[in-house]
Amino acid sequence: MKSAQRSSPPLNARPWALIAVLPFVAAAVAVAVVYFSISARLPEPLATHFGEGAARADGFTSARGFLLLVFTLLLVFGTVAGLLARLPGPSAGTPWLIAGGYALAAAIAFLACRTLFANAGATDASAVRLPLWELALTLAVAVLAGALGRLLAGPAPRPSDRAAGGAPRLDLPAGVSAGWSRTIGSPPIVALGTLLLGAGLFFLxxxxxxxxxxxxxxxxxxxxxxxxxxxxxxxxxxxxSTLLPPLRIRHLPLDRVTEATSRPIGAFQEFGGWGYRIRSGRSGLVLRSGEGIVVRLTDGKEFVVTVDDAATAAALLNTYLDRARSRKEGA
Known part of the structure; x- marks a missing residue:
């Protein structure tokens, strides 16, 4: 099946990826500048976790481990934001994705810098205090940074309408059964999960x-x-799941389905991103933009899966639905 041709972006298209990555780069630079400016006055280890009440330090990490954690978080979230923003066909949710990235980067950098400043000059890390009211200040900084990100992102693009396809059938002789199966994966999501797994084991x-x-x-x-x-x-x-074979992500028996079709799916235009997505009246496993199965359920909702050869899958599912209905009518 031939894929639909993508139209070239306009020359004045906004640099979504650059705007999305910018706050994470700025946050990393800010943390590095603060650290190197006061590193000579920092204790070893650093107080990095603070309890309730007087906000007394109750968790400690080496300076190297603390910086590694902060920069890893900024790298992971910055990479994800850049990958999501650079996909073709930005959606109405792209500016808000960018705004969320600005808020997240600002919150991480602010907490990291405040932790470093709180440790500066301390001879005993256990005596370091960080008032819990500063969490409210962190929230305020994140909100302001998010507002800046939303302003820089500009107006939201209008998603294009996509017409749904028909409801095909397979010419399957009576009494003959058939099956259809395909795999679908998202390398960026696999990479993100693997990176999180590796980083988690390292920090553990x-x-x-x-x-x-x-x-x-x-x-x-x-x-x-x-x-x-x-x-x-x-x-x-x-x-x-192919990574965890016993795990069923979703199973829809025939008595819950009314019809199946296939059509192009815009991951960001329609669902705001990749992964298992839930929207009003519909849900689905959307690991890329492109061809997908659209299953209409008996409760009026839709379930979507982006996968190759979706037209064949929809036709086979409709064929089995026709057989099930014929058996009920003949009963």
Whole structure:
């Protein structure tokens, strides 16, 4: 099946990726400047976690481990923001994605710099204090940075309308069964999950175990939906994780389906990004833009999977639906 040709972006198109990555680069530079300007006055290890009440230090990390964590977070989130923003066909959610990136980068940098300043001049890291009211200040900084990012992103592009395809059938002889199966994966999501997994194991073994646990939780949330096998047979539509084969991401039996079609899917235009997406009246596993199966359910909602040869899958699913309806009518 030939893919639809993509129109060339206009010459005055906004540099989405550059705008999205900018705050993370600026945040890394700010943290590096603060660290090198006061490194001679920092204790070893640093106080990096503060408890309730008087905000007494109750967690400690080496300066190298602390910087590695901060720069890793900025690198991971900055890379993801840049990859998402540089995809063809920015959606109405792209400016808000950029705004969120500005807020996140500002929050990480502000907390990192405040932690370094709080440690400066301390001879004993256990005596370092960081008032909890500064969390409210962090939130204010993040909101202001997000507003700046939204301003720099400019007006949201208007998504183009996409017409749905028909509801095809396969010429499958009575009594003959058939199955269809394809795999779909997203290399950027696999890379992100692998990076989170590796960083989590590293921090768990050599640095802050709390940061390691957080990164591992992120990897567990990302990796199962990074690659999937889509199957259509007489039982309906099944989407299973290929990285964790026993895990079913979604199963739709025939009695929950009214019709299946195929059409081009815009990941950002329609769902605001990649992964398992949930929107009003529809959900789906969207790992790229392009051809996909659109399954209309009996409750009026839609389930979408982006996968190659979606037209064949939809036709086979409709054929099995016709058979199921014929059996009910004949009963």
């Amino acid at each position: 073994a050599f640095a802050d175990w709390q940061a390691g646990i957080s990164l591992l939780i992120g990897a567990i949330a990302v990796l199962p939906c990074a690659a999937a096998r889509v199957t259509v047979d007489r039982r309906g539509l099944t989407v299973s």
